[in-house]
Ligand code: OXD
C-alpha cells in the first residue's frame with residue numbers, strides 16, 4: 001500500500017484502544033489490507049491516483065479547474081436516507097418520536113450480519129479525525145473505519161484528519177467509533193445506526209456524504225447532541241458567520257436553516273455595494289458547537305474544516321466566494337461534464353453540459369444535467385472570506401441565533417423573539433419545505449425544529465428542555481431571531497431578492513442586539529417597522545416590503561394550533577416552560 005510499513009506500525013502503536021477495535025472490526029469484515037491514515041499529502045496523492053486509475057475519479061480540466069475531480073455516485077445513492085437512519089438507545093423514549101428507533105442489541109446484530117466479510121477484496125482504512133480545532137478544549141475526536149477511499153479523501157477535506165487526531169485520542173483515551181462500508185450499495189441493505197450511549201455509529205450500504213462521512217451528521221450532530229446534553233453545551237445544525245462593521249467590530253451569528261436552504265450562501269455572503277467597509281467572515285457553513293463561556297456569553301466552534309456544499313445555483317452573482325473557493329482542489333460529486341472537461345451545473349450561467357451526472361449524453365428530457373443534490377467537497381481555507389477565528393480554540397462569541405425555513409407564506413422576512421424561551425419556541429416551531437438533500441418528496445412543508453429534525457440524537461422534548469436550561473444559565477445570552485428569505489407573491493415570485501441583500505436583514509439583527517435599531521411589537525415578536533430596515537438603493541416596492549413584514553393573525557393562530565399539535569406528540573416529557581410559552585403565543589394572536 002501507499003503508506004510505509006514503519007509508519008503503519010507507529011500509528012497503530014499510538015492508541016491501544018483504537019488498535020483493539022480495528023482488530024475486532026478486521027476479524028468481522030475480513031479486509032485484504034488494513035491502512036492507518038496519517039493525513040499526509042503523499043497519502044492523499046496516492047489515494048487520488050488510485051481512484052483516477054480505477055476511473056472512479058475523473059480529473060477535470062487542469063487549466064481551469066486545477067486539482068479538481070468529478071465523482072459519480074451510484075444513481076440510487078445521492079442523498080441522506082432518513083427512513084433507514086436510527087437512534088438506538090436502550091430506552092425507546094430516549095430517542096423520542098422524532099427518531100426511528102431500534103433496540104441496541106437488535107441493531108448490532110443486524111449490522112454485524114451486514115458487515116460480516118463485507119471487506120473481502122477491499123482495503124480497510126482507519127481514519128482518525130478531530131472535530132474542531134485540534135487544540136480546542138471543545139473539540140472531540142473519532143475514528144472512522146471505512147472501505148471507501150472516496151470517503152477517506154472527503155474526510156481529509158472535511159475534518160482535521162490523521163496523526164494529530166490519533167495523538168489526541170491516545171492522550172484522551174476516548175473517541176467516537178464509526179464503522180462504515182459501502183457494501184453493495186443496495187438500498188434494501190442500507191442502514192445508518194447510532195448508539196449514543198456507546199458513542200458509536202454503524203453505517204452500511206451508502207457512499208453519500210451525509211450517510212458515509214461519519215464525522216459530519218452522524219458524529220458532529222447526532223452523537224454530539226447527545227454528548228452535549230450530558231456536558232452542558234449544544235451541538236447544532238448552524239452556520240457561523242462574522243459581520244465586521246466599518247469600525248472594525250465583528251459580531252458573530254449562528255444560523256440554523258434546514259438542509260439546502262442557503263446556509264453556505266449566507267455564511268459566505270458578499271455585502272451589497274452600498275455596504276462599503278463591511279466585511280463578512282465565514283467560521284462555518286453547516287455545524288456549530290456552542291459552549292457557555294466564563295463571561296456569561298455563548299461561544300461557537302465549527303467542528304468541520306471543509307464544506308460539503310450543494311453545487312446547483314452557485315455562480316458569481318449568487319455566491320462569488322463559493323464560486324472562487326471551488327475553482328481548485330475540489331471534489332465534485334454528481335455534477336455534469338462539458339466537452340472541455342469542466343464541471344457544469346444548473347445556474348452556472350456558462351458553458352454547456354455534454355454528459356449528465358450519470359455520465360450519459362445530456363438529454364434535457366431525462367432531467368437536470370447535474371443532480372439537484374450534487375455537491376462540492378473543498379477545504380474551508382480556500383474560501384476568500386475564511387475567518388481566522390475559525391481556528392480559535394475557544395471559538396467566537398455569539399451575538400444572535402437565527403432560525404429560518406423555506407416558507408412560501410406566513411413567516412415574515414425577519415422577527416425577533418421576546419426572550420430566550422420564546423426563541424426556543426420559535427426554533428421548535430421551525431417548518432420548511434423539503435429539499436433534495438434527503439430522499440423523498442421535495443417541496444412538502446414539514447416541521448424541522450431548530451433545523452435538527454434529521455439530526456437530533458435524542459428526544460426533542462429533552463432537547464428543548466436542555467436548550468431552555470442552557471439559555472437560563474447564560475448571563476448574556478444571544479438574542480434569538482427568525483428569518484424567511486423565501487416568501488412568494490401570488491405570482492409565485494420571491495418577494496425578497498436574497499443573497500447579498502440579506503446583509504440588510506443581518507444588519508438589523510446586529511443593531512437590535514446592540515440596541516441601535518427600531519422595531520415594532522407584534523403578536524409574534526419584534527419586527528422592523530417600515531423604516532427600520534435599510535432598503536437604501538434596493539428596488540423594492542413599499543407594498544412588497546409591507547407584505548414581507550405582515551403578520552396575519554388568523555394564519556398565525558392556525559400555525560400555533562399546528563405547532564401545538566406537533567408538540568403534543570412529545571407528551572409528558574414536553575417542558576412545561578415551552579407549553580406556557582405556546583399558550584402565551586396563542587393568546588397574543590387571539591387564540
Ligand atoms: C448537509 C445536509 O449535507 O444538511 O449539510 O443534508
Ligand code: MN
Nearest residue numbers: 237259260286
Ligand atoms: Mn446540513
